[in-house]
Amino acid sequence: MSDDPILEVLEDLLKLDDIYACMVARKNMVSVMPDTSKFNPKIMDVWDIVSVAMKNVFAVIEEYASVGLDVMEFRLKNHSVLFFVIPNTSNALVAIIPSLANKGLIEVEMENARRRIIEILEGKT
Amino acid sequence: MSELKAGVGLSRKWDAREAGREVAETALEKLEGEKPKFFLLFSTIHYEKYGGFQELLNGVWEVLPEGTPLIGGTVAGFMNNYGCFARGATALTLFHPNMYVQIGFGKGTKRNPTKAVQNCIHSMQDKSLEREKEQHQGLLLLLVSGPLAFKIPGYGYRKFIDSDLINKSVKHAFRLSHYLLQKGLGREDEVFEAFVKRKSHCKMILGTSVDDYKGISNYLFFNKQVLRNAVVALNVEIPDAEIDVCTTHGMKKTGIKFKITKISKDGHIIHEINHRPAVSELYDLLGWSKNFLNEETILHRILYYPISVNRFGKEVPVVMPAIIKESIITPCLVNRGDASIMTVNGLDLIDAVDKGFNLLQVKKPAVCICSACLTIMQTLGYRLDTVREKVDSHLKNAPFVIFFCAGEGSYSPKRGVIYANMSYNFGVIGYQ
Numbered sequence: 001m002s003d004d005p006i007l008e009v010l011e012d013l014l015k016l017d018d019i020y021a022c023m024v025a026r027k028n029m030v031s032v033m034p035d036t037s038k039f040n041p042k043i044m045d046v047w048d049i050v051s052v053a054m055k056n057v058f059a060v061i062e063e064y065a066s067v068g069l070d071v072m073e074f075r076l077k078n079h080s081v082l083f084f085v086i087p088n089t090s091n092a093l094v095a096i097i098p099s100l101a102n103k104g105l106i107e108v109e110m111e112n113a114r115r116r117i118i119e120i121l122e123g124k125t
Numbered sequence: 126m127s128e129l130k131a132g133v134g135l136s137r138k139w140d141a142r143e144a145g146r147e148v149a150e151t152a153l154e155k156l157e158g159e160k161p162k163f164f165l166l167f168s169t170i171h172y173e174k175y176g177g178f179q180e181l182l183n184g185v186w187e188v189l190p191e192g193t194p195l196i197g198g199t200v201a202g203f204m205n206n207y208g209c210f211a212r213g214a215t216a217l218t219l220f221h222p223n224m225y226v227q228i229g230f231g232k233g234t235k236r237n238p239t240k241a242v243q244n245c246i247h248s249m250q251d252k253s254l255e256r257e258k259e260q261h262q263g264l265l266l267l268l269v270s271g272p273l274a275f276k277i278p279g280y281g282y283r284k285f286i287d288s289d290l291i292n293k294s295v296k297h298a299f300r301l302s303h304y305l306l307q308k309g310l311g312r313e314d315e316v317f318e319a320f321v322k323r324k325s326h327c328k329m330i331l332g333t334s335v336d337d338y339k340g341i342s343n344y345l346f347f348n349k350q351v352l353r354n355a356v357v358a359l360n361v362e363i364p365d366a367e368i369d370v371c372t373t374h375g376m377k378k379t380g381i382k383f384k385i386t387k388i389s390k391d392g393h394i395i396h397e398i399n400h401r402p403a404v405s406e407l408y409d410l411l412g413w414s415k416n417f418l419n420e421e422t423i424l425h426r427i428l429y430y431p432i433s434v435n436r437f438g439k440e441v442p443v444v445m446p447a448i449i450k451e452s453i454i455t456p457c458l459v460n461r462g463d464a465s466i467m468t469v470n471g472l473d474l475i476d477a478v479d480k481g482f483n484l485l486q487v488k489k490p491a492v493c494i495c496s497a498c499l500t501i502m503q504t505l506g507y508r509l510d511t512v513r514e515k516v517d518s519h520l521k522n523a524p525f526v527i528f529f530c531a532g533e534g535s536y537s538p539k540r541g542v543i544y545a546n547m548s549y550n551f552g553v554i555g556y557q
Contacts, residue, residue: 015139016171102338105337105503106211108202
């Protein structure tokens with residue numbers, strides 16, 4: 001278990017079968033990321049292209065987060081990448097899931113994780 | 126009624142035993158030292174991999190007073206006073222000095238639902254046969270083992286089968302699977318109808334056990350036992366309490382009508398619509414191209430166009446969870462005759478909560494239990510909290526648990542049997 005509470009939130013999320021990888025990131029920078037050895041190996045063949053695509057998405061997040069952009073998603077090959085924007089920061093909670101995953105159920109836990117991260121950032125813990 | 130105390134428990138721990146302990150501790154602390162009259166436990170399927178459900182129950186029983194009636198099961202997720210969750214465990218427990226509680230179970234629901242109900246009712250009757258005859262009006266919660274997919278060799282678990290090669294053999298296997306493997310549909314509608322026949326004076330809420338929408342495994346809890354392919358029931362009676370149940374869904378009519386002209390012998394497969402192969406005709410009615418549905422898109426598209434079938438003179442909205450070539454599988458029994466297509470969206474699903482509370486005739490709700498379709502959770506995703514806020518506001522912070530399952534309904538002598546997919550089924554105990 002880590003001393004970083006945000007890392008704990010991410011490691012908790014990563015235990016869900018259909019979350020192959022997750023992190024808190026911003027444009028050109030990963031803010032908090034679990035040990036990549038804990039990521040599902042199935043993402044390795046798309047990791048490079050997903051990383052590039054993510055950078056482009058963060059340009060959009062950076063521009064529209066201040067006017068209410070809340071959640072973004074893109075699909076690439078057999079994967080979906082979910083971005084849950086952390087308000088008042090240019091960061092987002094990012095998760096890579098299989099495109100056939102039951103996204104609604106995953107979103108419920110992503111939202112719980114986002115709320116927890118916001119609490120941590122606001123110093124409520 | 127002021128003597129009624131209710132506790133809602135929650136655990137987000139991963140370890141099954143620790144979660145069991147914590148969910149019991151957090152629920153019981155709200156009873157302020159009173160001994161619980163029953164314990165209702167719901168958990169997500171994750172504990173299957175983190176210690177197992179027997180360990181979850183062992184954890185609960187480390188805390189729960191010996192002899193407390195307990196039922197429950199696995200669900201896709203739940204919401205309660207603390208939030209919305211797709212992982213973890215929740216519990217609802219009540220105390221009232223004059224509360225009367227019965228629990229029971231029957232096995233073999235997929236093979237013979239009627240016999241399972243008989244056994245369940247028999248196991249509930251052992252306390253006081255005289256009391257049974259008095260027909261007190263209580264709230265009866267029924268939990269039935271939900272659907273289980275069977276693996277098709279070479280194909281795995283599939284919802285959409287387009288292959289001519291395996292089409293006939295899958296349909297044949299589907300028919301036999303209930304009896305031989307106890308796999309396939311939950312048959313919860315048949316369990317429900319059989320219960321209503323025997324307990325027509327009660328108000329009932331129906332729910333099913335499921336996993337995380339995969340349909341591979343699910344479990345029920347009865348005291349210290351973990352059950353599969355069963356029904357468990359909890360009957361609660363409180364003198365002077367107001368109890369009401371209702372079902373709402375946000376479905377709207379599309380105006381598209383048709384006739385179901387050929388069904389399977391067991392009533393679970395629609396073979397023909399308007400005397401044409403069912404799936405081709407459905408595509409034409411909806412204006413969909415032939416390749417609109419496939420394994421990836423079926424859940425995202427067809428679930429939002431449920432069909433409304435007629436059963437006992439009532440419209441029953443049912444989803445079409447699987448397609449085998451030209452045939453449509455339905456989760457409940459269907460009859461030949463008139464049917465129509467409905468539609469629903471996320472906003473309708475949120476608004477249905479208000480409709481439900483407007484129907485309920487309990488002025489001061491003290492506690493609420495609700496079964497809801499897992500597709501609501503799947504559809505609303507991270508916006509599910511909107512529903513929770515509405516429920517909380519209607520209940521004025523009274524304790525509640527809503528569990529998400531795959532087959533739900535309600536019954537009251539006034540409103541009759543309502544089995545409806547994509548619905549909320551509220552059961553409220555309160556006072557005037």
